[in-house]
Amino acid sequence: MSHIAKILLLGSGELGREFVISAKRLGALVVACDAYDDAPAMQVADAREVFSMLDGEKLRNAAERHRPDYIVPEIEAIRTSALAELEEEGFNVVPSAKAAQLTMNRDAIRDLAAHDLGLVTSKYRYAKNLDEVRAAAKHTGIPCVIKPVMSSSGKGQSTVRDDDGLEPAWDYACANMRGDRSRVIVEQFVDFDYEITLLTIRHKDGVSFCPPIGHRQERGDYQESWQPTPMSDAAIAKAQDMARTVVDELGGHGLFGVEFFVKGEEVILSELSPRPHDTGMVTLVSQNLTEFDLHARAILGLPVPDQLRARPSASAVILASQNSDALTYSGLAEALSQPGTDLRIFSKPTSRPFRRMGVALATAGDTDAARRKARDAAAKVRVHYGDTAG
Ligand SMILES: Nc1ncnc2c1ncn2[C@@H]1O[C@H](COP(=O)(O)OP(=O)(O)OP(=O)(O)O)[C@@H](O)[C@H]1O
Ligand SMILES: NCC(=O)N[C@@H]1O[C@H](COP(=O)([O-])[O-])[C@@H](O)[C@H]1O
Numbered sequence: 001m002s003h004i005a006k007i008l009l010l011g012s013g014e015l016g017r018e019f020v021i022s023a024k025r026l027g028a029l030v031v032a033c034d035a036y037d038d039a040p041a042m043q044v045a046d047a048r049e050v051f052s053m054l055d056g057e058k059l060r061n062a063a064e065r066h067r068p069d070y071i072v073p074e075i076e077a078i079r080t081s082a083l084a085e086l087e088e089e090g091f092n093v094v095p096s097a098k099a100a101q102l103t104m105n106r107d108a109i110r111d112l113a114a115h116d117l118g119l120v121t122s123k124y125r126y127a128k129n130l131d132e133v134r135a136a137a138k139h140t141g142i143p144c145v146i147k148p149v150m151s152s153s154g155k156g157q158s159t160v161r162d163d164d165g166l167e168p169a170w171d172y173a174c175a176n177m178r179g180d181r182s183r184v185i186v187e188q189f190v191d192f193d194y195e196i197t198l199l200t201i202r203h204k205d206g207v208s209f210c211p212p213i214g215h216r217q218e219r220g221d222y223q224e225s226w227q228p229t230p231m232s233d234a235a236i237a238k239a240q241d242m243a244r245t246v247v248d249e250l251g252g253h254g255l256f257g258v259e260f261f262v263k264g265e266e267v268i269l270s271e272l273s274p275r276p277h278d279t280g281m282v283t284l285v286s287q288n289l290t291e292f293d294l295h296a297r298a299i300l301g302l303p304v305p306d307q308l309r310a311r312p313s314a315s316a317v318i319l320a321s322q323n324s325d326a327l328t329y330s331g332l333a334e335a336l337s338q339p340g341t342d343l344r345i346f347s348k349p350t351s352r353p354f355r356r357m358g359v360a361l362a363t364a365g366d367t368d369a370a371r372r373k374a375r376d377a378a379a380k381v382r383v384h385y386g387d388t389a390g
């Protein structure tokens with residue numbers, strides 16, 4: 001088979017599936033990897049490998065067998081020490097092993113941003129037992145947000161509103177953390193006016209930005225996003241400056257999702273993903289080049305426009321409410337009955353409460369109308385839970 005480059009994709013969820021489509025359209029061959037079979041990106045890739053991305057030996061083995069031109073992380077939970085070794089040996093890790101390593105650990109990326117780069121973040125302190133949590137909360141003040149240093153999509157995260165909430169929040173973080181480090185970050189609660197994701201692309205000719213994406217989160221997980229979202233020129237300039245500083249420090253080529261809280265003219269860096277962002281799924285309808293197209297272009301050394309534009313659009317998630325491994329869907333025709341709506345059903349083989357199974361997308365005259373349309377469409381899709389085997 002002839003192809004322009006071979007990509008080993010580490011993680012094969014919904015973001016990976018769209019990335020595979022974008023990369024394949026440009027002529028790449030993609031081997032999709034994840035811990036379970038029939039993951040969304042595997043459904044459209046050239047080949048698949050099923051193993052845990054936390055297993056360094058299996059990761060190395062897959063890289064050695066496939067000899068990819070690019071290793072592209074799609075999830076956070078990866079044995080990043082293996083990525084660093086592979087990079088050392090000449091493999092191209094996207095955007096860089098350092099980016100994967102630092103962003104997988106909230107403490108590493110926070111220390112880099114706040115301490116080394118001097119960027120504005122919320123007040124924070126780390127803790128590895130309940131006494132340290134109490135001391136950290138004295139430093140940040142209450143309310144505060146407690147998160148495992150290793151987790152994503154809000155797992156193990158809670159907002160603490162009084163002293164009595166510290167112990168349950170610590171227990172909850174410990175029960176839901178990934179990896180083996182019982183360590184949390186205690187962050188000052190930011191009473192922001194709104195929050196954004198600034199998609200930032202580091203490519204062969206420099207750094208480009210997408211128009212800011214607004215989003216709303218529940219349980220630390222995204223529910224809906226819209227683009228563009230209004231921001232003052234001063235606020236956008238601050239966000240772009242901070243994003244450029246941090247992506248230049250992480251290095252490599254690719255798209256990053258840089259998250260900010262905005263309060264008045266104050267712009268506070270929250271965290272970032274060195275890969276397409278879930279809230280960026282709105283770009284599937286808002287931009288001519290989606291976040292997945294831009295990631296593929298940057299990685300493959302192809303041109304990325306300097307100016308990126310977005311038509312008013314929104315996305316709204318479709319979540320499961322139960323465990324099942326026999327899923328079916330209905331209501332698609334009703335969901336798509338409004339002009340300017342679209343859907344992605346991820347076809348994950350199993351569900352669990354709050355697992356993201358699909359997303360509704362909409363364009364309209366303004367983002368408020370697009371949000372309503374996307375939410376309506378998402379609500380019309382029904383997930384049916386058949387008998388779970390075993
Ligand atoms: N310090 C804070 N103050 C106020 N709200 C916060 C704070 N930290 C997190 N949140 C809220 O929780 C959401 C999720 O937090 P964060 O992005 O750190 O979690 P995550 O697990 O990394 O999620 P993801 O992997 O989806 O990005 C934020 O988008 C914001 O809405
Ligand atoms: N915030 C990170 C994010 O949205 N990641 C996306 O979710 C998938 C995991 O979903 P799952 O937990 O349903 O398997 C990941 O593979 C990625 O596509």
Ligand SMILES: [Mg+2]
Pocket residue numbers: 259271
């Ligand atoms: Mg986040």
